[in-house]
Amino acid sequence: MGKILRRTFLIGTAAIAGGVAFGAYKVLETPENPLEAKRGSGENPFNPYVTITDNDVVSVYVPRSEMGQGVATTLVALVAEELDVPVERIRTLIAPASDAYFNSTMMHELVPFGHLDRGVLAQSSRAATRAVGKIFGIQATGGSSSTRDAFEPMRRAGAAARETLKLAAAEQFSIAVDRLSTADGAVELPDGTRLTYGSLAQAASALEPPTDIELRDPSTWTVLGKSQPRTDMRAKVTGAPIFGMDVDLPDMLYATIKMNPRLGGPMLSFNAREARKVRGVIDVIDISRDGEPFGGGFAVVAQDTWTAFKAAELVDVEWGEAPYPSTTDAIMEQIGDALDNGSGFHPRNDGDVDTAFADARRDRVIEARYQVPYLAHATMEPMNATALLSADGERLDIWAGTQAPTIALEDCAHEAGVAEENTFVKITYLGGGFGRRVEVDFVRYATRIAKAFPGRPVKTVWSREEDMTHDAYRPAAMSSWRALLGDDGVPVAIDARIACPSIMKSALDRFYPSLFAVGPDSSIAQGAYDQPYSVENYRVSDIIADVAVPVGIWRSVGNSYNGFFQESFIDECAHAAEMDPLDMRLALMKDYPTAQAAIKKVADMARWSAPATPGRAKGMAFTLSFGTWVAQVVEVESRDDGIAITNVWCAADSGRVIDPGICKAQLMSGIVFGLSSALGQAITFEDGMVQETNFDTFDAMRIDQCPDIHIELLENADHMGGMGEPGTPPSIPALANAIFALTGERVRSMPLSDSMDFV
Amino acid sequence: MIDLTINGEERSLDVDGEMPLLWALRDVAKVKGPKFGCGIAACGACTVLVDGAPTRSCVTPMETVEGAQITTVDGLAVGETLHRVQEAWIAEQVAQCGYCQSGQIMSAVALLNEVPNPTDEDIDDAMSGNLCRCGTYPRIRAAIKRAAEQNSAVKPETVEG
Numbered sequence: 001m002g003k004i005l006r007r008t009f010l011i012g013t014a015a016i017a018g019g020v021a022f023g024a025y026k027v028l029e030t031p032e033n034p035l036e037a038k039r040g041s042g043e044n045p046f047n048p049y050v051t052i053t054d055n056d057v058v059s060v061y062v063p064r065s066e067m068g069q070g071v072a073t074t075l076v077a078l079v080a081e082e083l084d085v086p087v088e089r090i091r092t093l094i095a096p097a098s099d100a101y102f103n104s105t106m107m108h109e110l111v112p113f114g115h116l117d118r119g120v121l122a123q124s125s126r127a128a129t130r131a132v133g134k135i136f137g138i139q140a141t142g143g144s145s146s147t148r149d150a151f152e153p154m155r156r157a158g159a160a161a162r163e164t165l166k167l168a169a170a171e172q173f174s175i176a177v178d179r180l181s182t183a184d185g186a187v188e189l190p191d192g193t194r195l196t197y198g199s200l201a202q203a204a205s206a207l208e209p210p211t212d213i214e215l216r217d218p219s220t221w222t223v224l225g226k227s228q229p230r231t232d233m234r235a236k237v238t239g240a241p242i243f244g245m246d247v248d249l250p251d252m253l254y255a256t257i258k259m260n261p262r263l264g265g266p267m268l269s270f271n272a273r274e275a276r277k278v279r280g281v282i283d284v285i286d287i288s289r290d291g292e293p294f295g296g297g298f299a300v301v302a303q304d305t306w307t308a309f310k311a312a313e314l315v316d317v318e319w320g321e322a323p324y325p326s327t328t329d330a331i332m333e334q335i336g337d338a339l340d341n342g343s344g345f346h347p348r349n350d351g352d353v354d355t356a357f358a359d360a361r362r363d364r365v366i367e368a369r370y371q372v373p374y375l376a377h378a379t380m381e382p383m384n385a386t387a388l389l390s391a392d393g394e395r396l397d398i399w400a401g402t403q404a405p406t407i408a409l410e411d412c413a414h415e416a417g418v419a420e421e422n423t424f425v426k427i428t429y430l431g432g433g434f435g436r437r438v439e440v441d442f443v444r445y446a447t448r449i450a451k452a453f454p455g456r457p458v459k460t461v462w463s464r465e466e467d468m469t470h471d472a473y474r475p476a477a478m479s480s481w482r483a484l485l486g487d488d489g490v491p492v493a494i495d496a497r498i499a500c501p502s503i504m505k506s507a508l509d510r511f512y513p514s515l516f517a518v519g520p521d522s523s524i525a526q527g528a529y530d531q532p533y534s535v536e537n538y539r540v541s542d543i544i545a546d547v548a549v550p551v552g553i554w555r556s557v558g559n560s561y562n563g564f565f566q567e568s569f570i571d572e573c574a575h576a577a578e579m580d581p582l583d584m585r586l587a588l589m590k591d592y593p594t595a596q597a598a599i600k601k602v603a604d605m606a607r608w609s610a611p612a613t614p615g616r617a618k619g620m621a622f623t624l625s626f627g628t629w630v631a632q633v634v635e636v637e638s639r640d641d642g643i644a645i646t647n648v649w650c651a652a653d654s655g656r657v658i659d660p661g662i663c664k665a666q667l668m669s670g671i672v673f674g675l676s677s678a679l680g681q682a683i684t685f686e687d688g689m690v691q692e693t694n695f696d697t698f699d700a701m702r703i704d705q706c707p708d709i710h711i712e713l714l715e716n717a718d719h720m721g722g723m724g725e726p727g728t729p730p731s732i733p734a735l736a737n738a739i740f741a742l743t744g745e746r747v748r749s750m751p752l753s754d755s756m757d758f759v
Numbered sequence: 760m761i762d763l764t765i766n767g768e769e770r771s772l773d774v775d776g777e778m779p780l781l782w783a784l785r786d787v788a789k790v791k792g793p794k795f796g797c798g799i800a801a802c803g804a805c806t807v808l809v810d811g812a813p814t815r816s817c818v819t820p821m822e823t824v825e826g827a828q829i830t831t832v833d834g835l836a837v838g839e840t841l842h843r844v845q846e847a848w849i850a851e852q853v854a855q856c857g858y859c860q861s862g863q864i865m866s867a868v869a870l871l872n873e874v875p876n877p878t879d880e881d882i883d884d885a886m887s888g889n890l891c892r893c894g895t896y897p898r899i900r901a902a903i904k905r906a907a908e909q910n911s912a913v914k915p916e917t918v919e920g
Contacts, residue, residue: 068855068893229852236857237845239792239832243858246791254786279775306782307775309798380796380804380858380892431794431858432892464797661852665898669855672894695801695890704883706896 034098035061044205046161048100049079049154052205056185056198058083059091063101063150065141065403066094066232067433068669069724070662073230075150077659081223082158082216084182085197092231097405097425101139105149114347114530115627115719116592140404142438142553144626144722147658151720152215159216160209168204169195218656227661232429242429244401247386249457253282255449256308256461258315259297259470262322262688263550267296271316275300280307284315287448293509293550294441294470296320299449305461312463322688324548331685332371332476335545339478339499344543345520348529351537356493360484366576367482368569372561372750373682375474375554376698381431382467384460385446389416391455396423398447401430403437407511411440412447434673435553439472440511468698469690472510472552473683475501477524477561478545481569484537489577490587493537496569498562500524501547510550520544526558527729528566532592532624549685555673556725559625563729564678564736564750567621571737572746581620581737582608594653594716595622598631601651605710606633613637616646619737623729627721628654629714632671634734635707636742642757643739645675645707648731653714654721663723664711670727671709676700678732680753705758761821765790766834776822780814781805783821784831792833792861796890803889806862807831813869815888832861835868844868847906855893863889867903876907 035045043051043059051059060079066072072092080087095101113122162182169187170177172195179190186194197204218225235242260267272284280303288296298315302308325331357365385400396418402408405425413423430437446460462470477500484493502521522529525542554560574584582603589595599622603609606618615638622631635647648671657663681698684691692698732750739756740746747755760771765788774783779798784790784807793816796804800815807816808830835842841849844867854860863886870877870885877885882903891899 068857070855227852229849230854232857233849233852233854234841236854236860237832237841237848237864238836239861241791243794245795245858248789248791304778304782304786305795306778306786378892380794380802380856380890382795430856432856434892461795464799665852665855665895668897669894672896673892676892676894694799695797696799699801700890700892701894701896702887702890703896703899704887706894709897 031098031100031102034096034100044201046164046205047157048095048098049157050083050161052161052197052201054198054201056196057091058085058089058185058197059093061093061095063095063139064146065401065405065427065430065433065437067141067403067430067437069146069666070230070659071141071146072232073228074147074659074662075154076231077223077228078150078154079158081221082155083162085185087223087228087231089185094427094429097139097409097427099139099406103138103140103145103149105145106140106143107138108143115624116530116532139406140438141433142403142435144628144724144726148627148720148722155215156213159213163213164204164207164209165197165200167207167210168200172200172203224658226659228659243381243431244384244386244399244428245381245431245461247399247428247459249386249388252386252457252459253301253453254303254305254308254461255299255301255458256305256312256463256466257287257297257299257445258312258466260295260319261469261690262295262319263470264293264295264548265322265688266320267298268318268320270298270318272298274314274316275311278307278311278314280304281311283452284311285449285452287445291513293513299445299460301449301453301458309463324688326688327686328684331547331549332478334547335476335478335499335501338543338545339480339497342499342543342545344497344541346539347522347525347542348538348540350535350539351493353493353495353537353539356484356537357482357495360493364485365482366485366573367480368572368748369478369480370565370568370748371478372476372564373684374476374549375677375681376468376471376683376692377434377436377554378468378695378698378700379432379434379436382464383442383462385443386457386459387412387446387450388457389418389450389454393454394418394422396447398423398425398443399428400425400443400446401428401437402443403430403433403435404440408440408443411511412443415444415447416451434555435557436471438553441470464695465693468693472506472550474554474560475503475551479565481565483569483573485573485577489579490584491535491573494535495539496528496566497541497543498525498528498565499543499545501549501551502544503551503553503557505544506551523558525562527562527623527625530624531566532595533588534591535588555670556625556728559623559725559729560674560732563621563623564732567623567730567733568736568748571619571733571740585620585622594629595624597716598622598629598651598653598714601712601714602631602633602649605651605712606635606647606649608633617738617742619734619739619741621730621734621737623726625726625729627717627719628652628723628726629717629721630726630730632730632734634731634738636735636738638742639759642759643742644759645705645735648707648709650709650711650727651714652711652726653717654723655715655717656720657713657715660713663713666723667711667727668709670725671731672701672706674728674731675735678735678750678752679705679758680751682751761825763824763827763829765829766831772821774821776820778821779817780807780819780821780824780829781816784816784829790831790833792831794858794861796859802859803866804859804862806865806889808865808869811869811872813866832864835864842868843909844871844902844906847902847909850905851898851902853895853898853902855895859889859891863891863899867899867906870903871906871910875910877903
């Protein structure tokens with residue numbers, strides 16, 4: 001499967017269907033095991049996830065990028081449960097880039113069917129995307145999919161290794177395999193003799209595993225379902241050099257880049273005379289390429305990072321114009337124009353909305369408009385990558401904290417003119433991802449710069465300013481809502497229009513410029529069209545606003561703003577109908593007991609119905625995203641110098657919970673991430689340039705602002721949901737609704753700090 | 760040449776006097792614990808102790824730390840024995856991505872050296888300069904309190920400045 005096929009998956013559902021027809025045979029084929037290469041070096045590979053050395057070192061290769069969400073622990077636990085080796089005795093390694101580690105679950109988010117839609121068309125489209133993930137070998141970490149995707153294959157990997165170890169023992173001792181058992185890293189014979197896995201590994205790893213292995217019943221689990229200590233915790237509290245930023249190779253050069261601050265604009269001229277005079281500067285090179293959506297710019301290569309940073313400031317450069325309106329106001333006007341005049345598609349269109357409103361009594365109609373700004377990812381670790389092109393130009397090595405290793409591999413191989421089979425991507429730990437590290441810009445530039453220095457590794461580090469002003473931003477979005485309240489106050493018609501630049505189109509321009517995005521982008525309405533609210537007449541319009549600012553995947557994607565839009569509006573409806581927002585939601589959720597249970601649980605936790613503490617007020621919100629049903633209550637307090645967030649309660653139902661400690665940590669993280677955005681984040685433009693350049697102007701919540709966070713996990717849902725993102729969407733509207741309850745002021749525009757002060 | 764002591768080891772580094780301590784540590788001395796996050800003392804990921812005082816190494820020129828004692832997160836453990844703050848961080852399972860935690864831990868060590876039993880307000884004051892994008896703050900707070908309890912349970916110890 002070459003580039004063309006891989007590239008078609010992004011286009012949309014039509015192309016996905018085509019891809020399956022084209023490559024059906026490929027679905028049945030097992031991808032090559034990248035760990036086979038280790039056989040000579042003492043590791044006996046059982047499958048792409050497990051190796052065991054002769055002296056009993058059991059290694060698990062984690063096929064997803066560890067960016068704080070705990071995959072380097074949870075995915076190891078999946079193997080440990082079946083392999084009968086304690087998690088703490090397993091050597092955890094991050095797997096290299098390889099087609100064998102395809103992610104099929106992440107693709108589910110690409111189909112324009114909500115999580116609740118279990119109809120034939122929705123299910124067959126999901127089945128198709130599962131196959132597509134395999135065919136195209138997309139190894140990626142995103143869409144809160146890692147545990148869901150690994151749940152079956154990694155348990156199976158542990159079980160297969162265990163059974164082949166038993167087979168080897170059975171052969172060696174001429175004992176029937178069903179008389180053998182396994183425990184604590186050894187096969188046990190009927191007489192109690194223990195044969196360590198290491199003593200059997202060489203023979204066992206050469207055997208074909210049985211095909212009829214039954215995975216253990218959850219009622220017998222001893223590892224899964226329990227909180228595991230993180231495998232990477234010791235490294236992270238001792239400052240171990242595990243991040244891309246920490247890569248250090250012999251003879252390494254250090255580089256930084258400076259691209260046009262008008263994103264996508266060209267570099268008209270540059271003069272590096274002063275920069276070249278700086279002691280320690282090795283070269284200043286033009287890294288612009290025609291037709292690249294990132295625009296023009298240059299790199300400084302030096303003996304150390306600081307010298308590169310300093311010299312980059314001395315380059316005299318003339319930047320060209322941006323391909324988008326030059327101010328935030330002009331951009332928002334363009335999005336507003338799409339909202340008012342654009343036509344979109346309807347991922348949800350129940351009943352007959354036009355007729356419902358045509359006959360409506362005006363005093364029963366509620367209307368509101370909302371908007372959110374662009375947002376940066378602002379990962380703690382700025383973008384960086386290290387590349388080494390061999391002296392003969394035949395081999396390329398990349399060290400990077402990437403969320404999309406096989407896409408990075410393909411992109412860098414192409415950039416360097418090296419065959420993909422001679423390109424090797426080593427994935428480091430990631431100092432935050434949030435969707436930013438799915439992008440290819442930072443690995444492509446590292447490769448381009450290293451190409452100028454064959455035989456020498458070059459580490460390219462972006463300054464914080466470069467990182468914040470050259471993101472693929474969470475898009476700005478606007479929406480208009482109207483509801484017709486029924487006699488009991490509950491809406492009988494909802495009409496939502498959502499206008500937003502298309503992430504799909506923008507990403508395609510960056511990853512695969514030879515292709516065009518066609519058709520709708522369902523992520524625009526994600527979190528609005530797919531919620532468990534039953535309303536007789538319900539229409540959601542998904543409208544693409546054509547603005548060329550690069551936009552990308554940001555923790556929870558469309559849910560991050562549609563959660564705010566929809567849940568603020570439901571709150572407005574409740575107040576207009578003089579209903580308790582809890583009762584309003586319970587009524588809307590009447591067909592979804594899982595949703596009702598979550599919101600009732602959080603109401604209990606927060607003592608929702610108890611009299612409010614003087615000076616405090618609570619707000620509620622609910623979002624189903626990435627298969628997880630999340631209800632939250634935020635409590636705020638009025639203080640002399642502004643509003644404080646005092647408590648957050650969260651009830652989340654993701655179905656079966658694999659690691660409660662890590663799940664709670666992820667929800668807590670998602671909540672702080674969402675509240676941070678609401679408290680004061682906005683990316684704005686003047687003269688085509690992003691005005692927020694560092695944490696002094698684009699800050700996030702600090703410890704003194706952080707509320708007490710109370711989390712309970714439910715396990716009612718019948719499908720396993722994700723955990724990395726679903727905490728974020730409801731936190732933002734729950735805060736806005738709490739502020740309305742406290743102050744009577746309805747804030748319909750983010751960030752809230754534009755309208756009020758926070759302590 | 761600028762002489763200083765890094766985690767108990769005397770070093771002589773051939774660097775420009777204006778080079779921030781952070782980059783001298785990372786790129787020249789190859790001490791990778793302190794992290795680069797912002798370069799303007801706004802995030803705290805680069806926090807180290809300079810003669811015992813918590814310091815943003817990204818804005819501290821090398822010429823100002825001649826002869827100083829530098830302690831980074833890399834130098835907290837004694838052999839295999841972790842510092843009690845590191846132990847508390849593990850017990851509370853604080854870190855997620857972990858990138859900011861070197862700086863968080865150094866700020867916490869400095870706080871506990873100064874205030875053995877910090878109040879929530881003390882923690883806010885000492886720690887609000889350390890950003891965490893994963894939002895681990897509730898666990899950071901719990902870990903500091905745990906380390907403080909450990910501190911009063913055993914003899915107060917001093918950390919090399």
